[in-house]
Amino acid sequence: MSPAYPQSAVPVPAPAVSVVGIGADGWSGLPETARAVLREAEVLIGGERQLRLLPPECGGLRVSWPSPLRPAVRGLLAAHAGNRTAVLASGDPMFYGIGRALTEELGAGALRVLPHPSSVSYACARLGWPVEDTETVTLVGRPTAGLARALHDGRRLLVLSADAATPGAVAGLLRDHGFGPSRMRVLEQLGGTDEDCLDGIADAWEHPPGDPLNVIAVDCRSTPDALRLGAVPGLPDEAYEHDGQLTKRHVRAATLGVLAPAPGELLWDVGGGSGSIAAEWMRTHRSCRAVTVERDPERARRIARNADRLGVPGLRVVTGRAPDALAGLPVPDAVFIGGGLTAPGLLDACWDALPQGGRLVANTVTLESEALLAEWYRRLGGDLVRLAVAHAVPVGGFTGWRQAMPVTQWSVQKTSHAPGDDR
Template sequence: MTPARPGPSPAVTVVGIGADGWQGLPAPSRAALRDAEVLIGGPRQLDLLPPECAGERIAWPSPLRPAVPGLLAAHAGRRIAVPASGDPMFYGIGRALAEEADTLRVLPHPSSVSYAAARLGWPLEDVEVVTVVGRPAARLAAALHDGRRLLVLSAGADTPGQVAALLRDRGFGPSRMRVLEQLGGDRERTGAETTAAEWSPPHPPGDPLNIVAVECRRDPDALRLGAVPGLPDEAYEHDGQLTKRHVRAATLGALAPAPGEVLWDIGGGSGSIAVEWMRVHPSCRAVTVERDPVRAERITRNADRLGVPGLHVVTGTAPAVLSELPPPDAVFVGGGLTAPGLLDACWEALPVGGRLVANTVTLESEALLADAYRRHGGELVRLAVAHAVPVGGFTGWRQAMPVTQWAVQKTPNPLPGADR
């Protein structure tokens, strides 16, 4: 949690600077850095400034984000400039400064992404950017689709090797890779194109200031994962506690995830609902509650493999642990419906406009859902799926257990016919 500001923050100028250093800056950026009484930045950016930038130099501490309010407050009344890498508002320090400074002036520089797209001839609107700076490399897995172009913002010299290993592990060994280093500077270098499969260790590490370009190519025999909910059941490690593919797709449709929203997944099982909620958009967040520690570990592995390592897994029992969770925009109850007070606690936690979806296959839980439907309205449906299977020398249908689903959106006023 970011500490509260102790008082008014000063005006701050953040100046983007590239690998070409001082000589690559336009006149307004140079003037801002010369005139600053305080220069706050990373050691690499501060070292790029000449002696004529005479302000007091302060390197960002680690961890950086919690230190921002205090540093700005400590130098209130002084002219502060922050040299930052490339475009400060693109995965840069500009975001944190915008949240803390009363007045922020931004003088951007071309980002490494802009340089990379220019060198490769890739239209930026057709490229997905994934950063692994301070984030798990497993995030890349959610962006892997045959034919897509990716630019990976590296955390250091080891990142290209980590990217290659992940591509091989996820069935994208034929993907083409190219590492671009020190973009825009005198030491700029574009490596030769290779594939993830060919990037076998020990591959010598290059410059730590790099970006990895990837053209995704899937192995023909690798499991195909689409961009919408309803991934193949084979995509998950599970012990049978898995919301199956067709029911999962219908459930996510009822939950209706949108960017930036938070899901509670109660009774996580294998984590499939939470995983596919988060795969909808990089800003979607989810917390899954699972009482079995073995299953909780399995959920973590599934989330990592499917590209959403940020899934928060809570090992515990609902409703006891619900007070510790961030406020939800939607709640899915896939297990534990008969726990006393669970449905009511989930309903109370929802804001107006929030959605609640609960699935069950038992008569006891179905009775609870029928009562909730009577009290709150919504939709009560039964989902039935049958699969074609061999019957002797012919083919017949095998019916899966039907799933009763209650889906409701919380409204400010009672719905007609609902007892609230």
């Protein structure tokens, strides 16, 4: 019987760097394989806390990571190239750990990764929570506002803390977002001899900062009057701070449906207004990215506040007038134009920026812009639709319909099979 994988006569080079996961239990918690790697290493790289966990028998040169860490990775590895190097990581190096940065720099084939149980595995074991049903949010090197996207009544969250002050910041965010009744447990030094747990409710959280090595378990519970923010596009208009420049809820849901965000994709939101399209694009998946372009500085600041409030602080806000402000932006997977359609060259710049397979969606309520979209539809095809929404309102002692301004929407995908462009 032939082997499951082809055999090669070419010798495979030994990995240049070993990455060893270590827990709060230190040297005693490591298997012999990991201990042998650390004993034989000529260079030991890690955080100061991790390096202190190693015994004297690990005689390699000890090098602490500088801060900030990520920009220093390439230079530090280059400085010790040719030596047997071991990098220490907390828990599982490939779970929000240094393993990602090392893989990006060296490639997977140059690494030997020896993982340790992650803090998430330890926490779920202590709490009796199935790992697959527990969402993990990291606040290490990230703004606390990013937690807001994960808040849903009844969900269980594990929050990876940046430091001892993180639990207090998390309690404050929960209160501010209507999740004050949520139970919080701060699990410190998981797997170590000093393991501890602090318990309380976010509304009444009074524990002082404790151990910086902690994970926060949150049982999400909202107040009865908390604004419900669902997991799909079409959030209530009340979720946004705005001055009237807002793509309204039902049109927004239809627009996101046509934009069809997928994990890892980048959106240009041109004429951001209140940032609602970009924010809800990013809320569909944690890896979705967006850049919003808004010419008015006050609206740009408002977009940033809305992004924080809705848990997508990574939304990039560019203050400037399109199309000039589009120069130098990363290539988008999709473009939404919510304002400024008649600006000379705007549609051309957005269309030219899209790669094959990219999508463009444009909304308007004016006759002038509608005529422009009809012309582009004639040339390039796609879908041209009119979205009309009416709301029930009191009419004396009765109820009638109040029609909102209809929205004309053009959507198109850039493909080699699309009709010719006769610009």
